[in-house]
Amino acid sequence: MSVSRESFAHVCDLVRRRSAIVLEAGKEYLVDARLGPVAKAAGLASVDDLVAHLRRCEARPEHEELARAIVEAMTTNETSFFRDVHPFTTLETVVLPELIRARARHRMLRIWCAAASTGQEPFSVAMLLCEHFPQLASWDVRIFATDINRSVLDRARSGVFRQLEVNRGLPVKMLVKYFDKRGLDWQIKPEIRELVSFQELNLLARWPLFGQQDIVLMRNVLIYFDVPTKKQILGRVRQVMANDGVLFLGGSETTMNLEDSLVGERLTGPGMIFRARKTAPRAGGTKAG
Ligand SMILES: C[S@@+](CC[C@H](N)C(=O)[O-])C[C@H]1O[C@@H](n2cnc3c(N)ncnc32)[C@H](O)[C@@H]1O
Structure with missing residues:
Protein backbone atom coordinates (compact mmCIF):
# COMPACT_ATOMS: atom_id res chain seq x y z
CA MET A 1 0.00 0.00 0.00
CA MET A 74 16.16 8.27 2.88
CA THR A 75 19.83 8.78 1.97
CA THR A 76 21.12 7.02 -1.15
CA ASN A 77 24.46 5.38 -0.37
CA GLU A 78 25.41 4.03 -3.78
CA THR A 79 29.22 3.95 -4.16
CA SER A 80 32.07 1.77 -5.39
CA PHE A 81 35.85 1.53 -5.33
CA PHE A 82 37.58 3.91 -7.80
CA ARG A 83 34.14 5.06 -8.96
CA ASP A 84 34.24 6.54 -12.48
CA VAL A 85 38.02 5.79 -12.75
CA HIS A 86 38.97 9.16 -14.30
CA PRO A 87 38.93 11.25 -11.12
CA PHE A 88 41.42 8.79 -9.62
CA THR A 89 43.64 8.92 -12.73
CA THR A 90 43.62 12.71 -12.46
CA LEU A 91 44.41 12.49 -8.77
CA GLU A 92 47.36 10.18 -9.47
CA THR A 93 48.83 11.85 -12.55
CA VAL A 94 48.09 15.55 -12.03
CA VAL A 95 46.70 16.65 -8.69
CA LEU A 96 48.89 14.71 -6.26
CA PRO A 97 52.21 15.27 -8.09
CA GLU A 98 51.47 19.04 -8.12
CA LEU A 99 50.44 19.17 -4.47
CA ILE A 100 53.37 17.03 -3.33
CA ARG A 101 55.75 19.46 -5.06
CA ALA A 102 53.96 22.44 -3.50
CA ARG A 103 53.94 20.90 0.02
CA ALA A 104 57.53 19.55 -0.06
CA ARG A 105 58.62 21.86 2.76
CA HIS A 106 55.78 21.23 5.23
CA ARG A 107 55.20 17.59 4.22
CA MET A 108 51.55 17.68 5.14
CA LEU A 109 48.44 16.79 3.11
CA ARG A 110 44.80 17.08 4.10
CA ILE A 111 42.08 15.31 2.14
CA TRP A 112 38.36 15.54 2.91
CA CYS A 113 35.92 13.03 1.53
CA ALA A 114 32.65 14.80 2.28
CA ALA A 115 30.02 12.14 1.50
CA ALA A 116 31.96 8.98 2.12
CA SER A 117 29.09 6.50 2.41
CA THR A 118 30.40 2.98 3.21
CA GLY A 119 34.04 4.01 2.70
CA GLN A 120 34.95 2.81 -0.79
CA GLU A 121 35.87 6.36 -1.88
CA PRO A 122 38.25 7.32 0.97
CA PHE A 123 39.81 3.84 0.95
CA SER A 124 40.36 4.13 -2.82
CA VAL A 125 42.24 7.39 -2.18
CA ALA A 126 44.26 5.78 0.64
CA MET A 127 45.22 2.79 -1.55
CA LEU A 128 46.18 5.14 -4.38
CA LEU A 129 48.48 7.07 -2.03
CA CYS A 130 50.20 3.88 -0.82
CA GLU A 131 50.48 2.39 -4.28
CA HIS A 132 51.85 5.39 -6.18
CA PHE A 133 53.35 7.75 -3.62
CA PRO A 134 55.43 5.72 -1.14
CA GLN A 135 57.36 8.89 -0.24
CA LEU A 136 54.22 10.08 1.61
CA ALA A 137 54.78 7.40 4.27
CA SER A 138 56.99 9.91 6.13
CA TRP A 139 54.51 12.81 5.64
CA ASP A 140 51.63 13.88 7.84
CA VAL A 141 48.76 12.73 5.60
CA ARG A 142 45.17 12.54 6.78
CA ILE A 143 41.97 11.61 5.03
CA PHE A 144 38.81 12.81 6.78
CA ALA A 145 35.79 10.84 5.67
CA THR A 146 32.38 12.17 6.70
CA ASP A 147 28.73 11.41 6.08
CA ILE A 148 25.36 12.20 7.63
CA ASN A 149 24.42 8.53 7.91
CA ARG A 150 25.73 6.80 11.04
CA SER A 151 25.08 3.25 9.86
CA VAL A 152 27.13 3.62 6.67
CA LEU A 153 29.93 5.17 8.74
CA ASP A 154 29.87 2.17 11.09
CA ARG A 155 30.23 -0.12 8.10
CA ALA A 156 33.04 2.03 6.69
CA ARG A 157 34.91 2.00 10.01
CA SER A 158 34.83 -1.80 10.08
CA GLY A 159 36.62 -1.83 6.70
CA VAL A 160 34.77 -5.04 5.83
CA PHE A 161 33.36 -5.45 2.32
CA ARG A 162 31.34 -8.17 0.65
CA GLN A 163 32.62 -10.05 -2.41
CA LEU A 164 30.09 -8.19 -4.57
CA GLU A 165 31.48 -4.85 -3.35
CA VAL A 166 35.14 -5.67 -3.99
CA ASN A 167 34.16 -6.96 -7.45
CA ARG A 168 33.04 -3.44 -8.36
CA GLY A 169 35.93 -1.24 -9.52
CA LEU A 170 38.71 -2.69 -7.40
CA PRO A 171 41.60 -4.17 -9.43
CA VAL A 172 42.39 -7.76 -8.33
CA LYS A 173 46.00 -6.73 -7.73
CA MET A 174 44.83 -4.19 -5.13
CA LEU A 175 42.37 -6.61 -3.53
CA VAL A 176 45.15 -9.12 -2.95
CA LYS A 177 47.63 -6.50 -1.75
CA TYR A 178 45.45 -4.36 0.52
CA PHE A 179 42.74 -6.71 1.88
CA ASP A 180 42.61 -9.80 4.12
CA LYS A 181 40.01 -12.52 3.58
CA ARG A 182 37.55 -12.74 6.48
CA GLY A 183 35.24 -15.69 5.91
CA LEU A 184 33.15 -14.75 2.87
CA ASP A 185 34.15 -11.06 3.17
CA TRP A 186 37.26 -8.96 2.75
CA GLN A 187 38.73 -6.56 5.30
CA ILE A 188 40.97 -3.67 4.34
CA LYS A 189 44.43 -3.91 5.94
CA PRO A 190 45.13 -1.78 9.04
CA GLU A 191 47.77 0.37 7.28
CA ILE A 192 45.10 1.61 4.82
CA ARG A 193 42.37 1.88 7.46
CA GLU A 194 44.61 3.99 9.71
CA LEU A 195 44.98 6.67 7.02
CA VAL A 196 41.26 7.41 7.14
CA SER A 197 39.27 8.83 10.06
CA PHE A 198 35.50 8.62 9.83
CA GLN A 199 33.24 11.17 11.45
CA GLU A 200 29.53 12.03 11.32
CA LEU A 201 29.00 15.36 9.57
CA ASN A 202 25.82 16.88 8.15
CA LEU A 203 26.79 19.23 5.31
CA LEU A 204 23.91 21.50 6.37
CA ALA A 205 25.21 21.87 9.92
CA ARG A 206 28.37 23.40 11.38
CA TRP A 207 31.58 21.88 10.03
CA PRO A 208 34.27 20.98 12.57
CA LEU A 209 37.48 22.98 12.35
CA PHE A 210 39.80 20.53 10.67
CA GLY A 211 42.00 23.08 8.93
CA GLN A 212 42.59 23.91 5.28
CA GLN A 213 41.93 21.05 2.91
CA ASP A 214 44.24 20.34 -0.04
CA ILE A 215 41.81 18.01 -1.77
CA VAL A 216 38.04 17.86 -1.28
CA LEU A 217 35.97 15.03 -2.73
CA MET A 218 32.30 15.95 -2.58
CA ARG A 219 31.00 13.54 -5.14
CA ASN A 220 27.43 12.57 -5.93
CA VAL A 221 25.80 14.34 -3.01
CA LEU A 222 25.00 17.86 -4.30
CA ILE A 223 22.69 16.23 -6.86
CA TYR A 224 20.20 15.63 -4.05
CA PHE A 225 20.06 19.31 -2.98
CA ASP A 226 18.29 22.38 -4.36
CA VAL A 227 20.18 25.28 -5.98
CA PRO A 228 20.35 27.63 -2.95
CA THR A 229 21.75 24.76 -0.81
CA LYS A 230 24.32 23.83 -3.48
CA LYS A 231 25.44 27.48 -3.58
CA GLN A 232 25.68 27.72 0.17
CA ILE A 233 27.67 24.48 0.51
CA LEU A 234 30.04 25.23 -2.38
CA GLY A 235 30.72 28.66 -0.86
CA ARG A 236 31.67 26.98 2.41
CA VAL A 237 33.81 24.42 0.57
CA ARG A 238 35.78 27.26 -1.01
CA GLN A 239 36.43 28.66 2.46
CA VAL A 240 37.92 25.42 3.78
CA MET A 241 39.99 24.75 0.64
CA ALA A 242 43.66 25.75 0.43
CA ASN A 243 44.25 28.41 -2.25
CA ASP A 244 45.82 25.82 -4.53
CA GLY A 245 43.45 23.07 -3.36
CA VAL A 246 41.34 20.97 -5.68
CA LEU A 247 37.68 19.97 -5.50
CA PHE A 248 36.29 16.82 -7.10
CA LEU A 249 32.55 16.65 -7.77
CA GLY A 250 30.48 13.82 -9.27
CA GLY A 251 30.31 13.32 -13.05
CA SER A 252 27.03 15.22 -13.39
CA GLU A 253 27.84 17.97 -10.87
CA THR A 254 29.40 21.38 -11.47
CA THR A 255 30.14 24.71 -9.81
CA MET A 256 28.89 26.59 -12.91
CA ASN A 257 26.35 29.28 -11.98
CA LEU A 258 26.70 28.20 -8.35
CA GLU A 259 30.13 29.27 -7.09
CA ASP A 260 32.16 31.56 -9.37
CA SER A 261 35.32 31.31 -7.27
CA LEU A 262 35.71 27.63 -8.17
CA VAL A 263 36.48 27.04 -11.81
CA GLY A 264 36.33 23.68 -13.56
CA GLU A 265 39.08 22.09 -15.61
CA ARG A 266 38.62 19.07 -17.81
CA LEU A 267 41.73 16.97 -17.46
CA THR A 268 41.78 13.26 -18.22
CA GLY A 269 38.62 11.61 -19.53
CA PRO A 270 35.14 12.91 -18.79
CA GLY A 271 35.81 13.97 -15.18
CA MET A 272 36.28 17.58 -14.06
CA ILE A 273 38.20 19.06 -11.19
CA PHE A 274 37.57 22.48 -9.68
CA ARG A 275 40.21 24.92 -8.51
CA ALA A 276 40.03 28.37 -6.97
CA ARG A 277 39.80 31.04 -9.65
CA LYS A 278 42.96 33.12 -9.74
CA THR A 279 42.17 35.41 -12.67
CA ALA A 280 39.00 36.45 -14.46
CA PRO A 281 38.06 33.91 -17.16
CA ARG A 282 38.91 34.87 -20.74
CA ALA A 283 36.42 34.40 -23.53
CA GLY A 284 37.36 31.34 -25.62
CA GLY A 285 39.70 29.98 -22.90
CA THR A 286 39.97 26.28 -22.10
CA LYS A 287 38.41 26.55 -18.67
CA ALA A 288 34.79 25.86 -17.92
CA GLY A 289 33.01 26.55 -14.63
C1 LIG B 1 25.47 8.53 -3.52
S1 LIG B 1 26.44 8.57 -2.04
C2 LIG B 1 28.00 9.12 -2.70
C3 LIG B 1 29.15 8.33 -2.14
C4 LIG B 1 30.51 8.67 -2.74
N1 LIG B 1 30.82 10.07 -2.56
C5 LIG B 1 30.56 8.31 -4.20
O1 LIG B 1 30.47 9.21 -5.05
O2 LIG B 1 30.67 7.13 -4.52
C6 LIG B 1 25.79 10.06 -1.25
C7 LIG B 1 26.13 10.13 0.23
O3 LIG B 1 25.81 11.45 0.68
C8 LIG B 1 25.35 11.35 2.01
N2 LIG B 1 24.56 12.58 2.34
C9 LIG B 1 23.33 12.93 1.92
N3 LIG B 1 22.94 14.09 2.48
C10 LIG B 1 23.97 14.50 3.26
C11 LIG B 1 24.18 15.63 4.11
N4 LIG B 1 23.24 16.57 4.27
N5 LIG B 1 25.35 15.71 4.78
C12 LIG B 1 26.30 14.75 4.63
N6 LIG B 1 26.16 13.66 3.86
C13 LIG B 1 25.01 13.53 3.17
C14 LIG B 1 24.52 10.08 2.03
O4 LIG B 1 24.35 9.55 3.32
C15 LIG B 1 25.32 9.17 1.08
O5 LIG B 1 26.14 8.28 1.79
Missing part, protein backbone atom coordinates in the same frame (compact mmCIF):
# COMPACT_ATOMS: atom_id res chain seq x y z
CA SER A 2 1.32 3.43 -0.92
CA VAL A 3 2.06 6.16 1.60
CA SER A 4 -0.68 8.80 1.95
CA ARG A 5 -0.20 12.26 0.44
CA GLU A 6 -0.11 13.82 3.90
CA SER A 7 2.53 11.41 5.24
CA PHE A 8 4.62 11.85 2.10
CA ALA A 9 4.54 15.65 2.53
CA HIS A 10 5.55 15.28 6.19
CA VAL A 11 8.52 13.03 5.31
CA CYS A 12 9.63 15.36 2.46
CA ASP A 13 9.59 18.33 4.81
CA LEU A 14 11.47 16.52 7.60
CA VAL A 15 14.14 15.13 5.27
CA ARG A 16 14.65 18.47 3.52
CA ARG A 17 14.95 20.46 6.77
CA ARG A 18 17.40 18.01 8.31
CA SER A 19 19.55 16.92 5.36
CA ALA A 20 18.71 19.22 2.39
CA ILE A 21 17.75 16.13 0.38
CA VAL A 22 14.87 17.03 -1.94
CA LEU A 23 12.29 14.31 -2.51
CA GLU A 24 10.31 15.22 -5.59
CA ALA A 25 6.69 14.34 -6.30
CA GLY A 26 6.59 10.79 -7.64
CA LYS A 27 9.06 9.50 -5.06
CA GLU A 28 6.31 8.01 -2.91
CA TYR A 29 7.46 4.52 -3.92
CA LEU A 30 10.94 5.33 -2.56
CA VAL A 31 9.52 6.54 0.76
CA ASP A 32 7.49 3.34 0.96
CA ALA A 33 10.44 1.10 0.16
CA ARG A 34 12.92 2.84 2.46
CA LEU A 35 10.66 3.56 5.43
CA GLY A 36 8.77 0.24 5.44
CA PRO A 37 11.68 -1.43 7.33
CA VAL A 38 11.93 1.57 9.73
CA ALA A 39 8.21 1.20 10.53
CA LYS A 40 8.64 -2.54 11.03
CA ALA A 41 11.63 -2.04 13.34
CA ALA A 42 9.50 0.35 15.42
CA GLY A 43 6.73 -2.29 15.64
CA LEU A 44 4.41 -0.34 13.32
CA ALA A 45 2.37 -1.75 10.47
CA SER A 46 2.89 0.92 7.79
CA VAL A 47 4.72 4.09 6.83
CA ASP A 48 1.54 6.06 7.59
CA ASP A 49 1.59 4.62 11.11
CA LEU A 50 5.26 5.55 11.41
CA VAL A 51 4.56 9.16 10.44
CA ALA A 52 1.55 9.34 12.77
CA HIS A 53 3.73 8.01 15.61
CA LEU A 54 6.48 10.52 14.78
CA ARG A 55 3.99 13.39 14.96
CA ARG A 56 2.54 12.16 18.23
CA CYS A 57 5.94 11.90 19.95
CA GLU A 58 7.15 15.34 18.79
CA ALA A 59 7.94 16.58 22.31
CA ARG A 60 9.40 13.30 23.58
CA PRO A 61 13.10 12.26 23.53
CA GLU A 62 12.40 9.31 21.19
CA HIS A 63 11.36 11.78 18.46
CA GLU A 64 14.95 12.74 17.69
CA GLU A 65 16.12 9.15 17.21
CA LEU A 66 13.12 8.28 15.03
CA ALA A 67 13.52 11.43 12.91
CA ARG A 68 17.20 10.60 12.39
CA ALA A 69 16.39 7.02 11.43
CA ILE A 70 13.94 8.33 8.82
CA VAL A 71 16.47 10.79 7.37
CA GLU A 72 19.21 8.15 7.28
CA ALA A 73 16.90 5.68 5.56
Whole structure:
Protein backbone atom coordinates (compact mmCIF):
# COMPACT_ATOMS: atom_id res chain seq x y z
CA MET A 1 0.00 0.00 0.00
CA SER A 2 1.32 3.43 -0.92
CA VAL A 3 2.06 6.16 1.60
CA SER A 4 -0.68 8.80 1.95
CA ARG A 5 -0.20 12.26 0.44
CA GLU A 6 -0.11 13.82 3.90
CA SER A 7 2.53 11.41 5.24
CA PHE A 8 4.62 11.85 2.10
CA ALA A 9 4.54 15.65 2.53
CA HIS A 10 5.55 15.28 6.19
CA VAL A 11 8.52 13.03 5.31
CA CYS A 12 9.63 15.36 2.46
CA ASP A 13 9.59 18.33 4.81
CA LEU A 14 11.47 16.52 7.60
CA VAL A 15 14.14 15.13 5.27
CA ARG A 16 14.65 18.47 3.52
CA ARG A 17 14.95 20.46 6.77
CA ARG A 18 17.40 18.01 8.31
CA SER A 19 19.55 16.92 5.36
CA ALA A 20 18.71 19.22 2.39
CA ILE A 21 17.75 16.13 0.38
CA VAL A 22 14.87 17.03 -1.94
CA LEU A 23 12.29 14.31 -2.51
CA GLU A 24 10.31 15.22 -5.59
CA ALA A 25 6.69 14.34 -6.30
CA GLY A 26 6.59 10.79 -7.64
CA LYS A 27 9.06 9.50 -5.06
CA GLU A 28 6.31 8.01 -2.91
CA TYR A 29 7.46 4.52 -3.92
CA LEU A 30 10.94 5.33 -2.56
CA VAL A 31 9.52 6.54 0.76
CA ASP A 32 7.49 3.34 0.96
CA ALA A 33 10.44 1.10 0.16
CA ARG A 34 12.92 2.84 2.46
CA LEU A 35 10.66 3.56 5.43
CA GLY A 36 8.77 0.24 5.44
CA PRO A 37 11.68 -1.43 7.33
CA VAL A 38 11.93 1.57 9.73
CA ALA A 39 8.21 1.20 10.53
CA LYS A 40 8.64 -2.54 11.03
CA ALA A 41 11.63 -2.04 13.34
CA ALA A 42 9.50 0.35 15.42
CA GLY A 43 6.73 -2.29 15.64
CA LEU A 44 4.41 -0.34 13.32
CA ALA A 45 2.37 -1.75 10.47
CA SER A 46 2.89 0.92 7.79
CA VAL A 47 4.72 4.09 6.83
CA ASP A 48 1.54 6.06 7.59
CA ASP A 49 1.59 4.62 11.11
CA LEU A 50 5.26 5.55 11.41
CA VAL A 51 4.56 9.16 10.44
CA ALA A 52 1.55 9.34 12.77
CA HIS A 53 3.73 8.01 15.61
CA LEU A 54 6.48 10.52 14.78
CA ARG A 55 3.99 13.39 14.96
CA ARG A 56 2.54 12.16 18.23
CA CYS A 57 5.94 11.90 19.95
CA GLU A 58 7.15 15.34 18.79
CA ALA A 59 7.94 16.58 22.31
CA ARG A 60 9.40 13.30 23.58
CA PRO A 61 13.10 12.26 23.53
CA GLU A 62 12.40 9.31 21.19
CA HIS A 63 11.36 11.78 18.46
CA GLU A 64 14.95 12.74 17.69
CA GLU A 65 16.12 9.15 17.21
CA LEU A 66 13.12 8.28 15.03
CA ALA A 67 13.52 11.43 12.91
CA ARG A 68 17.20 10.60 12.39
CA ALA A 69 16.39 7.02 11.43
CA ILE A 70 13.94 8.33 8.82
CA VAL A 71 16.47 10.79 7.37
CA GLU A 72 19.21 8.15 7.28
CA ALA A 73 16.90 5.68 5.56
CA MET A 74 16.16 8.27 2.88
CA THR A 75 19.83 8.78 1.97
CA THR A 76 21.12 7.02 -1.15
CA ASN A 77 24.46 5.38 -0.37
CA GLU A 78 25.41 4.03 -3.78
CA THR A 79 29.22 3.95 -4.16
CA SER A 80 32.07 1.77 -5.39
CA PHE A 81 35.85 1.53 -5.33
CA PHE A 82 37.58 3.91 -7.80
CA ARG A 83 34.14 5.06 -8.96
CA ASP A 84 34.24 6.54 -12.48
CA VAL A 85 38.02 5.79 -12.75
CA HIS A 86 38.97 9.16 -14.30
CA PRO A 87 38.93 11.25 -11.12
CA PHE A 88 41.42 8.79 -9.62
CA THR A 89 43.64 8.92 -12.73
CA THR A 90 43.62 12.71 -12.46
CA LEU A 91 44.41 12.49 -8.77
CA GLU A 92 47.36 10.18 -9.47
CA THR A 93 48.83 11.85 -12.55
CA VAL A 94 48.09 15.55 -12.03
CA VAL A 95 46.70 16.65 -8.69
CA LEU A 96 48.89 14.71 -6.26
CA PRO A 97 52.21 15.27 -8.09
CA GLU A 98 51.47 19.04 -8.12
CA LEU A 99 50.44 19.17 -4.47
CA ILE A 100 53.37 17.03 -3.33
CA ARG A 101 55.75 19.46 -5.06
CA ALA A 102 53.96 22.44 -3.50
CA ARG A 103 53.94 20.90 0.02
CA ALA A 104 57.53 19.55 -0.06
CA ARG A 105 58.62 21.86 2.76
CA HIS A 106 55.78 21.23 5.23
CA ARG A 107 55.20 17.59 4.22
CA MET A 108 51.55 17.68 5.14
CA LEU A 109 48.44 16.79 3.11
CA ARG A 110 44.80 17.08 4.10
CA ILE A 111 42.08 15.31 2.14
CA TRP A 112 38.36 15.54 2.91
CA CYS A 113 35.92 13.03 1.53
CA ALA A 114 32.65 14.80 2.28
CA ALA A 115 30.02 12.14 1.50
CA ALA A 116 31.96 8.98 2.12
CA SER A 117 29.09 6.50 2.41
CA THR A 118 30.40 2.98 3.21
CA GLY A 119 34.04 4.01 2.70
CA GLN A 120 34.95 2.81 -0.79
CA GLU A 121 35.87 6.36 -1.88
CA PRO A 122 38.25 7.32 0.97
CA PHE A 123 39.81 3.84 0.95
CA SER A 124 40.36 4.13 -2.82
CA VAL A 125 42.24 7.39 -2.18
CA ALA A 126 44.26 5.78 0.64
CA MET A 127 45.22 2.79 -1.55
CA LEU A 128 46.18 5.14 -4.38
CA LEU A 129 48.48 7.07 -2.03
CA CYS A 130 50.20 3.88 -0.82
CA GLU A 131 50.48 2.39 -4.28
CA HIS A 132 51.85 5.39 -6.18
CA PHE A 133 53.35 7.75 -3.62
CA PRO A 134 55.43 5.72 -1.14
CA GLN A 135 57.36 8.89 -0.24
CA LEU A 136 54.22 10.08 1.61
CA ALA A 137 54.78 7.40 4.27
CA SER A 138 56.99 9.91 6.13
CA TRP A 139 54.51 12.81 5.64
CA ASP A 140 51.63 13.88 7.84
CA VAL A 141 48.76 12.73 5.60
CA ARG A 142 45.17 12.54 6.78
CA ILE A 143 41.97 11.61 5.03
CA PHE A 144 38.81 12.81 6.78
CA ALA A 145 35.79 10.84 5.67
CA THR A 146 32.38 12.17 6.70
CA ASP A 147 28.73 11.41 6.08
CA ILE A 148 25.36 12.20 7.63
CA ASN A 149 24.42 8.53 7.91
CA ARG A 150 25.73 6.80 11.04
CA SER A 151 25.08 3.25 9.86
CA VAL A 152 27.13 3.62 6.67
CA LEU A 153 29.93 5.17 8.74
CA ASP A 154 29.87 2.17 11.09
CA ARG A 155 30.23 -0.12 8.10
CA ALA A 156 33.04 2.03 6.69
CA ARG A 157 34.91 2.00 10.01
CA SER A 158 34.83 -1.80 10.08
CA GLY A 159 36.62 -1.83 6.70
CA VAL A 160 34.77 -5.04 5.83
CA PHE A 161 33.36 -5.45 2.32
CA ARG A 162 31.34 -8.17 0.65
CA GLN A 163 32.62 -10.05 -2.41
CA LEU A 164 30.09 -8.19 -4.57
CA GLU A 165 31.48 -4.85 -3.35
CA VAL A 166 35.14 -5.67 -3.99
CA ASN A 167 34.16 -6.96 -7.45
CA ARG A 168 33.04 -3.44 -8.36
CA GLY A 169 35.93 -1.24 -9.52
CA LEU A 170 38.71 -2.69 -7.40
CA PRO A 171 41.60 -4.17 -9.43
CA VAL A 172 42.39 -7.76 -8.33
CA LYS A 173 46.00 -6.73 -7.73
CA MET A 174 44.83 -4.19 -5.13
CA LEU A 175 42.37 -6.61 -3.53
CA VAL A 176 45.15 -9.12 -2.95
CA LYS A 177 47.63 -6.50 -1.75
CA TYR A 178 45.45 -4.36 0.52
CA PHE A 179 42.74 -6.71 1.88
CA ASP A 180 42.61 -9.80 4.12
CA LYS A 181 40.01 -12.52 3.58
CA ARG A 182 37.55 -12.74 6.48
CA GLY A 183 35.24 -15.69 5.91
CA LEU A 184 33.15 -14.75 2.87
CA ASP A 185 34.15 -11.06 3.17
CA TRP A 186 37.26 -8.96 2.75
CA GLN A 187 38.73 -6.56 5.30
CA ILE A 188 40.97 -3.67 4.34
CA LYS A 189 44.43 -3.91 5.94
CA PRO A 190 45.13 -1.78 9.04
CA GLU A 191 47.77 0.37 7.28
CA ILE A 192 45.10 1.61 4.82
CA ARG A 193 42.37 1.88 7.46
CA GLU A 194 44.61 3.99 9.71
CA LEU A 195 44.98 6.67 7.02
CA VAL A 196 41.26 7.41 7.14
CA SER A 197 39.27 8.83 10.06
CA PHE A 198 35.50 8.62 9.83
CA GLN A 199 33.24 11.17 11.45
CA GLU A 200 29.53 12.03 11.32
CA LEU A 201 29.00 15.36 9.57
CA ASN A 202 25.82 16.88 8.15
CA LEU A 203 26.79 19.23 5.31
CA LEU A 204 23.91 21.50 6.37
CA ALA A 205 25.21 21.87 9.92
CA ARG A 206 28.37 23.40 11.38
CA TRP A 207 31.58 21.88 10.03
CA PRO A 208 34.27 20.98 12.57
CA LEU A 209 37.48 22.98 12.35
CA PHE A 210 39.80 20.53 10.67
CA GLY A 211 42.00 23.08 8.93
CA GLN A 212 42.59 23.91 5.28
CA GLN A 213 41.93 21.05 2.91
CA ASP A 214 44.24 20.34 -0.04
CA ILE A 215 41.81 18.01 -1.77
CA VAL A 216 38.04 17.86 -1.28
CA LEU A 217 35.97 15.03 -2.73
CA MET A 218 32.30 15.95 -2.58
CA ARG A 219 31.00 13.54 -5.14
CA ASN A 220 27.43 12.57 -5.93
CA VAL A 221 25.80 14.34 -3.01
CA LEU A 222 25.00 17.86 -4.30
CA ILE A 223 22.69 16.23 -6.86
CA TYR A 224 20.20 15.63 -4.05
CA PHE A 225 20.06 19.31 -2.98
CA ASP A 226 18.29 22.38 -4.36
CA VAL A 227 20.18 25.28 -5.98
CA PRO A 228 20.35 27.63 -2.95
CA THR A 229 21.75 24.76 -0.81
CA LYS A 230 24.32 23.83 -3.48
CA LYS A 231 25.44 27.48 -3.58
CA GLN A 232 25.68 27.72 0.17
CA ILE A 233 27.67 24.48 0.51
CA LEU A 234 30.04 25.23 -2.38
CA GLY A 235 30.72 28.66 -0.86
CA ARG A 236 31.67 26.98 2.41
CA VAL A 237 33.81 24.42 0.57
CA ARG A 238 35.78 27.26 -1.01
CA GLN A 239 36.43 28.66 2.46
CA VAL A 240 37.92 25.42 3.78
CA MET A 241 39.99 24.75 0.64
CA ALA A 242 43.66 25.75 0.43
CA ASN A 243 44.25 28.41 -2.25
CA ASP A 244 45.82 25.82 -4.53
CA GLY A 245 43.45 23.07 -3.36
CA VAL A 246 41.34 20.97 -5.68
CA LEU A 247 37.68 19.97 -5.50
CA PHE A 248 36.29 16.82 -7.10
CA LEU A 249 32.55 16.65 -7.77
CA GLY A 250 30.48 13.82 -9.27
CA GLY A 251 30.31 13.32 -13.05
CA SER A 252 27.03 15.22 -13.39
CA GLU A 253 27.84 17.97 -10.87
CA THR A 254 29.40 21.38 -11.47
CA THR A 255 30.14 24.71 -9.81
CA MET A 256 28.89 26.59 -12.91
CA ASN A 257 26.35 29.28 -11.98
CA LEU A 258 26.70 28.20 -8.35
CA GLU A 259 30.13 29.27 -7.09
CA ASP A 260 32.16 31.56 -9.37
CA SER A 261 35.32 31.31 -7.27
CA LEU A 262 35.71 27.63 -8.17
CA VAL A 263 36.48 27.04 -11.81
CA GLY A 264 36.33 23.68 -13.56
CA GLU A 265 39.08 22.09 -15.61
CA ARG A 266 38.62 19.07 -17.81
CA LEU A 267 41.73 16.97 -17.46
CA THR A 268 41.78 13.26 -18.22
CA GLY A 269 38.62 11.61 -19.53
CA PRO A 270 35.14 12.91 -18.79
CA GLY A 271 35.81 13.97 -15.18
CA MET A 272 36.28 17.58 -14.06
CA ILE A 273 38.20 19.06 -11.19
CA PHE A 274 37.57 22.48 -9.68
CA ARG A 275 40.21 24.92 -8.51
CA ALA A 276 40.03 28.37 -6.97
CA ARG A 277 39.80 31.04 -9.65
CA LYS A 278 42.96 33.12 -9.74
CA THR A 279 42.17 35.41 -12.67
CA ALA A 280 39.00 36.45 -14.46
CA PRO A 281 38.06 33.91 -17.16
CA ARG A 282 38.91 34.87 -20.74
CA ALA A 283 36.42 34.40 -23.53
CA GLY A 284 37.36 31.34 -25.62
CA GLY A 285 39.70 29.98 -22.90
CA THR A 286 39.97 26.28 -22.10
CA LYS A 287 38.41 26.55 -18.67
CA ALA A 288 34.79 25.86 -17.92
CA GLY A 289 33.01 26.55 -14.63
C1 LIG B 1 25.47 8.53 -3.52
S1 LIG B 1 26.44 8.57 -2.04
C2 LIG B 1 28.00 9.12 -2.70
C3 LIG B 1 29.15 8.33 -2.14
C4 LIG B 1 30.51 8.67 -2.74
N1 LIG B 1 30.82 10.07 -2.56
C5 LIG B 1 30.56 8.31 -4.20
O1 LIG B 1 30.47 9.21 -5.05
O2 LIG B 1 30.67 7.13 -4.52
C6 LIG B 1 25.79 10.06 -1.25
C7 LIG B 1 26.13 10.13 0.23
O3 LIG B 1 25.81 11.45 0.68
C8 LIG B 1 25.35 11.35 2.01
N2 LIG B 1 24.56 12.58 2.34
C9 LIG B 1 23.33 12.93 1.92
N3 LIG B 1 22.94 14.09 2.48
C10 LIG B 1 23.97 14.50 3.26
C11 LIG B 1 24.18 15.63 4.11
N4 LIG B 1 23.24 16.57 4.27
N5 LIG B 1 25.35 15.71 4.78
C12 LIG B 1 26.30 14.75 4.63
N6 LIG B 1 26.16 13.66 3.86
C13 LIG B 1 25.01 13.53 3.17
C14 LIG B 1 24.52 10.08 2.03
O4 LIG B 1 24.35 9.55 3.32
C15 LIG B 1 25.32 9.17 1.08
O5 LIG B 1 26.14 8.28 1.79
